[in-house]
Amino acid sequence: MKRASLKASLIVIAAALVAGSVAWLGLLPSYWVFLATSVLITGVALQSLGLVAGRTGMIALCQMSFAGVGAWTVGYLNLAEAPGGLPVWILIGGLAAVPLGVAIGLPALRLRGINLAIVTLSFATAFDTILATMTYPGQTDFLQVPRPELFDSDEGYFVFVLLCYVAVAVVLEVLSRSRLGASWLAVRHSERAAAAHGVSIAMAKLSAFAISAFIAGISGGLLAGYLGTLVSENFGMMQSLSLYAVAVMTGAHFAEGAIIGGLLVVMFPEILRRLDLPQDIGNVLFAIGATQALSTGETMSETFRRQLRKLMPARVKAAASASASDLPAPVSRAAGPALSIENLTVRYSSVVALDGVSLTVAAGTVAGLIGPNGAGKSTFIDAVAGFLSSYEGSIKLGDKPLEGMPAHLRARAGVRRTWQTNRIAPELTVGGYLALAAKGLSASETKAILGWLDCPDPDTLVVSVDAGTRRLLDVAGVVAARPAVVLLDEPAAGQSHEESVRLGQRIAEIPKLFGSAVLLVEHDMDLVRAVCSEVTVLDFGRVIASGPPAKVLDQGSVKKAYLGIEEESVAA
Amino acid sequence: MNALLTSAVAGLTAGGTYALLGVCAVFTYRLVAVVNFTGAAIGTAGTFVLIALYEAGFPIWPSVLAGIAAGTLVGVAIGFIMTRWFGEAGASTKAAVTVALLVGIIAIGLRLTGGQHPHNMPELFPGSAFRMAGVEVTIASVLTIGLAALFTVLADLFLNNTKVGLNLRALADRPMAAELLGIRVQLLSLLVWGMTGAFTTFALMIIAPQRSPNFMTLSLLVVPALAAALVGLFRSFWRTLAGGIGLGLVEGMASSVDSISQYRSAIPFLVVLAVLLWSQREARWDEAR
Numbered sequence: 001m002k003r004a005s006l007k008a009s010l011i012v013i014a015a016a017l018v019a020g021s022v023a024w025l026g027l028l029p030s031y032w033v034f035l036a037t038s039v040l041i042t043g044v045a046l047q048s049l050g051l052v053a054g055r056t057g058m059i060a061l062c063q064m065s066f067a068g069v070g071a072w073t074v075g076y077l078n079l080a081e082a083p084g085g086l087p088v089w090i091l092i093g094g095l096a097a098v099p100l101g102v103a104i105g106l107p108a109l110r111l112r113g114i115n116l117a118i119v120t121l122s123f124a125t126a127f128d129t130i131l132a133t134m135t136y137p138g139q140t141d142f143l144q145v146p147r148p149e150l151f152d153s154d155e156g157y158f159v160f161v162l163l164c165y166v167a168v169a170v171v172l173e174v175l176s177r178s179r180l181g182a183s184w185l186a187v188r189h190s191e192r193a194a195a196a197h198g199v200s201i202a203m204a205k206l207s208a209f210a211i212s213a214f215i216a217g218i219s220g221g222l223l224a225g226y227l228g229t230l231v232s233e234n235f236g237m238m239q240s241l242s243l244y245a246v247a248v249m250t251g252a253h254f255a256e257g258a259i260i261g262g263l264l265v266v267m268f269p270e271i272l273r274r275l276d277l278p279q280d281i282g283n284v285l286f287a288i289g290a291t292q293a294l295s296t297g298e299t300m301s302e303t304f305r306r307q308l309r310k311l312m313p314a315r316v317k318a319a320a321s322a323s324a325s326d327l328p329a330p331v332s333r334a335a336g337p338a339l340s341i342e343n344l345t346v347r348y349s350s351v352v353a354l355d356g357v358s359l360t361v362a363a364g365t366v367a368g369l370i371g372p373n374g375a376g377k378s379t380f381i382d383a384v385a386g387f388l389s390s391y392e393g394s395i396k397l398g399d400k401p402l403e404g405m406p407a408h409l410r411a412r413a414g415v416r417r418t419w420q421t422n423r424i425a426p427e428l429t430v431g432g433y434l435a436l437a438a439k440g441l442s443a444s445e446t447k448a449i450l451g452w453l454d455c456p457d458p459d460t461l462v463v464s465v466d467a468g469t470r471r472l473l474d475v476a477g478v479v480a481a482r483p484a485v486v487l488l489d490e491p492a493a494g495q496s497h498e499e500s501v502r503l504g505q506r507i508a509e510i511p512k513l514f515g516s517a518v519l520l521v522e523h524d525m526d527l528v529r530a531v532c533s534e535v536t537v538l539d540f541g542r543v544i545a546s547g548p549p550a551k552v553l554d555q556g557s558v559k560k561a562y563l564g565i566e567e568e569s570v571a572a
Numbered sequence: 573m574n575a576l577l578t579s580a581v582a583g584l585t586a587g588g589t590y591a592l593l594g595v596c597a598v599f600t601y602r603l604v605a606v607v608n609f610t611g612a613a614i615g616t617a618g619t620f621v622l623i624a625l626y627e628a629g630f631p632i633w634p635s636v637l638a639g640i641a642a643g644t645l646v647g648v649a650i651g652f653i654m655t656r657w658f659g660e661a662g663a664s665t666k667a668a669v670t671v672a673l674l675v676g677i678i679a680i681g682l683r684l685t686g687g688q689h690p691h692n693m694p695e696l697f698p699g700s701a702f703r704m705a706g707v708e709v710t711i712a713s714v715l716t717i718g719l720a721a722l723f724t725v726l727a728d729l730f731l732n733n734t735k736v737g738l739n740l741r742a743l744a745d746r747p748m749a750a751e752l753l754g755i756r757v758q759l760l761s762l763l764v765w766g767m768t769g770a771f772t773t774f775a776l777m778i779i780a781p782q783r784s785p786n787f788m789t790l791s792l793l794v795v796p797a798l799a800a801a802l803v804g805l806f807r808s809f810w811r812t813l814a815g816g817i818g819l820g821l822v823e824g825m826a827s828s829v830d831s832i833s834q835y836r837s838a839i840p841f842l843v844v845l846a847v848l849l850w851s852q853r854e855a856r857w858d859e860a861r
Contacts, residue, residue, distance in 0.1 A: 125792060
């Protein structure tokens with residue numbers, strides 16, 4: 001477990017200890033304990049929603065249906081007098097919801113995220129009608145779901161639910177700081193960028209659905225033990241919808257956001273009831289709160305955290321410092337072509353973006369690809385990295401053809417790229433980003449790579465890193481993976497002259513330090529001259545020159561392509 | 573056989589309504605880039621204004637007009653929120669906002685209309701239009717389908733043959749860019765919201781007597797509407813029209829088979845599943861990111 005997640009987990013556990021002992025010792029009126037239990041159960045459901053809605057940024061509108069599956073499973077197991085008692089039944093109930101979560105997630109994987117909203121809403125409707133035809137198992141015989149003996153009283157059950165809440169919160173905390181958690185955030189921010197790091201978008205989304213459905217199922221099981229018997233209204237579509245609004249409003253992917261949400265859902269109707277006001281006003285407020293959160297792009301939890309940071313400014317962290325000897329060992333590779341492209345042609349309907357381009361990058365070298373804007377350089381990188389649906393020609397990594405491989409598999413095979421615009425998820429830490437980009441990087445290696453590129457400390461949040469440094473971070477990510485080939489798309493754009501000179505030195509070191517061949521796309525001619533051993537020039541999708549930079553850059557046709565005029569007029 | 577045909581035809585009114593709601597959803601999506609979950613709720617608000625006036629003893633046709641006006645206003649109000657605060661937001665965020673608004677509208681609606689309390693909804697167009705193969709086709713079904721078809725034709729003409737429509741189509745995702753071309757985006761967006769509000773209100777007034785007219789049930793007609801829109805992949809009006817009518821027919825037939833009739837609200841879900849699985853045969857990247 002990482003240090004940061006340990007700290008966060010300890011805070012949750014400490015808070016839970018206080019709450020648990022207050023209830024256990026009977027310091028609170030029973031009724032409040034009863035309400036607080038309900039808050040926690042809603043909190044568990046909200047955490048499950050926070051995973052899908054908050055972390056992967058998708059709209060899921062059938063969370064209470066999953067909870068219903070969990071609750072009904074517990075009911076059936078009770079009726080069948082299955083062994084193990086409530087804790088085991090609850091786990092089985094959670095597992096029962098998983099296949100459903102995956103099945104509903106599947107059709108929404110590849111297309112626009114809004115489809116998930118439609119599919120989940122229609123599932124909630126369908127589930128409503130099915131549930132309406134079924135009574136809760138054992139209800140006709142007045143059979144109640146029994147609580148575990150140790151936790152039978154209301155105070156006891158509160159402690160039981162609290163334990164479950166803490167377990168879920170800690171597991172989610174650890175997961176969120178793992179590579180899987182980073183991949184969720186990355187997918188939410190940019191699917192392409194995530195795939196470029198070798199993340200399977202389908203796996204990232206499906207794992208989020210599955211875990212989310214599991215937790216939602218558990219919340220349903222907890223509710224069964226809480227109320228003893230249930231009705232279908234507990235799991236109606238309106239419940240799912242309003243839970244979604246609350247999750248958006250409070251930020252349910254934070255442990256405190258889920259608790260605040262639970263408090264709002266349970267306490268609001270309670271307060272309104274005591275004031276003799278209609279209880280359904282709550283939903284109106286959730287709707288307004290969610291709209292407000294969406295318009296500012298900040299949930300309640302994020303606002304609190306921001307205010308807290310303002311009150312307690314973190315120590316300014318120096319740039320990561322570590323000796324270069326900690327850099328991961330380079331992967332030794334055979335000499336010869338690392339990447340060979342033959343006759344690459346790309347068409348966008350009638351426009352030919354690339355026309356029979358051939359290019360070879362030798363292992364252990366830095367090659368340059370230059371050309372005026374619109375020459376097809378980024379299209380070239382897209383094609384090599386697997387982001388185009390079709391192209392003609394052949395692309396080989398070493399002697400392995402890449403045709404038919406999707407982007408994330410090409411990344412895993414050893415083709416890594418950076419982007420012209422920065423696509424790093426701002427919620428990640430610098431260290432978390434490197435862990436996403438390069439599996440299994442040790443802490444000292446992470447520091448060494450960051451130090452090598454003058455990037456900030458691993459614990460720094462990406463959101464607080466300036467745009468220029470984020471571009472360096474991009475480079476750090478791809479080299480950390482030590483792939484066979486690194487494709488850098490204008491890494492020096494937006495850098496000052498001094499910075500770009502320094503970056504040039506680093507790029508020149510990449511083959512030796514990491515064992516990766518580099519293809520550099522760049523407009524900064526000084527940089528290209530300084531680091532590239534071979535240069536290829538594109539214009540209107542065709543190769544117009546290639547060879548050593550000193551020779552190529554002096555050719556008249558190259559100057560003409562760049563400046564749009566003949567050489568003589570430049571001289572004049 | 574004839575029994576099945578009778579029940580299929582009985583689903584036509586619903587089909588026409590789904591089709592009209594679906595076409596409105598596609599229209600909204602293509603012009604203002606919002607997948608609108610409040611579509612049916614807007615129409616429901618207008619319908620309940622009609623019900624309130626009618627129950628208060630006002631004559632029916634002025635009440636209908638007042639209801640349509642109210643639905644238009646609610647549509648414009650939601651459009652105002654969307655254009656004012658979320659004009660430049662991403663598609664997902666906009667959809668999430670309409671989901672949140674749906675929660676709020678249903679809560680307000682249920683409060684004002686007395687929850688599940690049944691209402692007396694006048695049937696606006698009782699009676700049969702004609703007989704087909706020995707089956708009565710009601711005026712209501714002819715009207716909803718006709719209205720849906722009319723809207724489809726108009727929407728198609730507007731988007732393909734007018735300058736404003738063409739510009740809007742190209743720039744639905746970038747209202748700022750359209751603004752630079754001299755299109756009054758704000759005003760046009762509100763017009764789109766108002767117009768779809770008026771049409772959905774009228775459609776819901778026709779179908780309301782067939783359903784239990786409570787605010788939530790009617791608002792949730794957005795589910796079959798979005799299913800129909802998915803059949804048209806949120807692009808083709810004609811396919812959406814066909815999808816909506818088809819959905820109604822299948823629902824009608826399902827209601828005649830005893831063993832499955834109580835599960836017929838699950839049909840849109842199955843349609844959505846089928847369409848999504850079929851349409852994602854080829855991989856595509858999420859938006860342009």
